[in-house]
Amino acid sequence: MTASRPIILAAGGTGGHMFPAEALARTLIARGHSVILVTDKRGKAFGDSLPDVRVERIRAATSAPGIMGKLRMVVELVVGTAQARSLLRQLQPALVVGFGGYPSLPTVFAAQSAGIPTLLHEQNAVLGRANRLLAAKARMICTSFPSVAGLPAVDGKRIIRTGNPVRPDILALRDAPYPAPYAGGSLNLLVTGGSQGAAIFGEVLPRAVEMLPEDVRYRLKIVQQARAENIEAARSAYAQMGVEAELATFFKDMPAKLAGCHMMIARSGAGTVAELSVVGRPSLLVPYQYAMDDHQTANAQSLVGAGGAWLLPQQEFTPVSVSEQLAAFLADPGRLVAAAKAAAGWAIPDAADRLADAVERVVKGDAACA
Numbered sequence: 378m379t380a381s382r383p384i385i386l387a388a389g390g391t392g393g394h395m396f397p398a399e400a401l402a403r404t405l406i407a408r409g410h411s412v413i414l415v416t417d418k419r420g421k422a423f424g425d426s427l428p429d430v431r432v433e434r435i436r437a438a439t440s441a442p443g444i445m446g447k448l449r450m451v452v453e454l455v456v457g458t459a460q461a462r463s464l465l466r467q468l469q470p471a472l473v474v475g476f477g478g479y480p481s482l483p484t485v486f487a488a489q490s491a492g493i494p495t496l497l498h499e500q501n502a503v504l505g506r507a508n509r510l511l512a513a514k515a516r517m518i519c520t521s522f523p524s525v526a527g528l529p530a531v532d533g534k535r536i537i538r539t540g541n542p543v544r545p546d547i548l549a550l551r552d553a554p555y556p557a558p559y560a561g562g563s564l565n566l567l568v569t570g571g572s573q574g575a576a577i578f579g580e581v582l583p584r585a586v587e588m589l590p591e592d593v594r595y596r597l598k599i600v601q602q603a604r605a606e607n608i609e610a611a612r613s614a615y616a617q618m619g620v621e622a623e624l625a626t627f628f629k630d631m632p633a634k635l636a637g638c639h640m641m642i643a644r645s646g647a648g649t650v651a652e653l654s655v656v657g658r659p660s661l662l663v664p665y666q667y668a669m670d671d672h673q674t675a676n677a678q679s680l681v682g683a684g685g686a687w688l689l690p691q692q693e694f695t696p697v698s699v700s701e702q703l704a705a706f707l708a709d710p711g712r713l714v715a716a717a718k719a720a721a722g723w724a725i726p727d728a729a730d731r732l733a734d735a736v737e738r739v740v741k742g743d744a745a746c747a
Contacts (some may be wrong), residue, residue, distance in 0.1 A: 382471040383411040384736060385488075389420030393500055393648050398476050399423045400729040401498075401736070402430055402543030408733060413468065415461070417480040426545075435460040437480040450479070457483030465491055472496060473738045475515075477505040489514045491643065496739050500541050500647035500730060502675035503527055516739045519732055522649055527670075538718025539732045540725025541651040544633045546632045550656045551726050555717045558710035559637045561596075564703075567638035567658075568601040569631075575644060575663070577694060579607040582642070583614035585699035593707055594620060600634050602627065640713050645677035645688075651728070654685060657721030659713045661702060666691045685720030698714065 384405060388398035402412045402423060414423065414430055417437040422517055423430050438453035461484040465473075473495045475485035488495050489511065497508050497515045504512065504527030512518055512529045520528075521541035528536060558564055570578050582601065599622040603611050608624050615622035628634055633642070635656055643649050644660040653660050662680070664673035680686040689698065706713055725731065 382469055383413050383483065384472045384730035384740070385413050385415055385465075385468065385470045385474070386472055387415045387481040387484035387552055388478070390478040391581065392570050393646055394476040394478045395423075396423065396479070396544060396648055397498055397500060397542045397572075397732070398474075399427065399555055400544075401474065401732050402427055403545075404729045404733040405736065406430075408737075413470070415464065415484045417457070420480055423539035433464055433694060434551070435464065437483055444591070454479070454483055458487050461487035462491065465493060472736060473506065474498065474736060475511060476500070477508045479507050482507045482510065485511050485515075494739050496736060499525055500651075500674040501525075501668045502647075502679050503672035505672075506669065508684075517735055519735050520652065522676070524679065526675060537731075537735060539726070539735055540728030541647055542729040542732060543652050544632075546657060547635070547652045548726060550632060550636050553656075555657055555714070555716045555721075556637065556639065557717075562710070562712060563596050563598050564707055564710070565598045565637055565639045566600070566703075567634055567641045567643075568599065569628075569641070569643050569649075570602055570604075571644050571646065571665075575665075576604050576607060577663075577691060579603040579611045581694055581696055581699055583611050583618075583695035585616055585703060586620055587614070588696060588700035589704060589707075593704065594618060597621070597703070599623070600628075600638065603744070631675075638717075639710070645673040647672075647676055650676050650680055651724070654680060654720045654724035655726050657717045657724070659716030659720060660686045662686050662688050663691055663694050664688070680720065681720050683723040684722050685716050685728060687716075 381666045386398045386402060405412050412430055414435045418434055422432045425492040436453045436457035465487055473485055473488035473493055475481040475497045484494050494516045496517045498519045499508050500521050500523055505527055509527055518536045518541040518586050523538055568578050597620055602625050602662040603624050605626050612624050641658055641660040643660055646663045662677040677688045681688045
């Protein structure tokens with residue numbers, strides 16, 4: 378089924394919004410649809426994988442502290458909405474898909490005001506503030522998690538779980554077997570903290586490892602993303618302990634690192650949770666405590682509830698507690714094997730296709746979406 382009019386994807390800001398938009402664009406184009414990305418000045422194009430996707434930029438701003446910050450945000454959104462209305466009159470799209478974040482707000486709001494069908498994709502287990510403002514008038518809301526807090530009281534048929542699309546190089550690992558650890562063997566530990574790392578991981582983890590008995594400590598093989606300000610201290614600490622560790626501020630070969638690990642210590646952003654589950658890797662999740670509406674805790678709780686992860690709040694991420702967790706995993710690696718299976722079972726690897734199916738239903742004017 379091919380739409381004669383273009384489908385607009387409204388996204389921007391972080392990779393958490395752009396990755397699923399890119400995955401949907403790739404799938405829709407393969408099905409014969411015309412796709413246009415609308416973002417703000419900070420939003421990047423889809424890059425080398427989809428260089429021909431047309432990109433339109435409008436004004437938008439994120440929430441800012443103080444009266445002047447909020448005033449600037451309102452002005453930017455008003456200007457952006459006017460730009461979006463003009464663009465929509467020109468393009469006459471069949472549908473506008475919003476991926477959350479303030480950069481999507483002007484375009485989706487303008488579409489709803491003009492009577493153009495809209496679909497929202499929510500990556501987190503708590504409805505984001507932009508999507509919250511737009512949800513009541515959306516024809517369909519596609520979620521990544523089985524349960525999402527903050528959803529409006531609408532017809533249940535308008536809310537479906539499609540999952541959160543992941544990058545192709547991560548999806549390619551779906552069928553690779555889990556390299557199960559065994560009693561008395563090594564434990565390959567991958568530690569990441571988002572695009573810039575997490576300072577607390579670099580500070581706490583070496584101290585936690587030092588608390589392990591020597592004959593246990595040496596079984597750890599650590600690959601860790603660390604911030605520039607504490608990477609040398611962490612590297613020196615591991616070296617003095619004789620623990621095998623590879624540290625970097627950023628890993629370009631993350632799929633390979635993920636494929637080779639037995640477990641992961643990470644934040645619980647929506648993209649991280651989706652990638653961990655698709656690949657089937659158990660994890661110790663440490664939600665970023667300042668995430669808006671504490672959505673990272675809700676994300677983690679969903680995977681923990683399925684048996685695929687353990688949650689450790691940042692306030693409890695201490696050398697003692699982390700050392701105890703590591704000792705327990707090393708003593709009983711069967712727990713990791715069970716969690717890996719549970720994580721894989723929770724995942725939706727065909728999320729991009731499911732999301733594209735939902736888009737086509739709305740474009741066709743499915744009665745359930747009216």
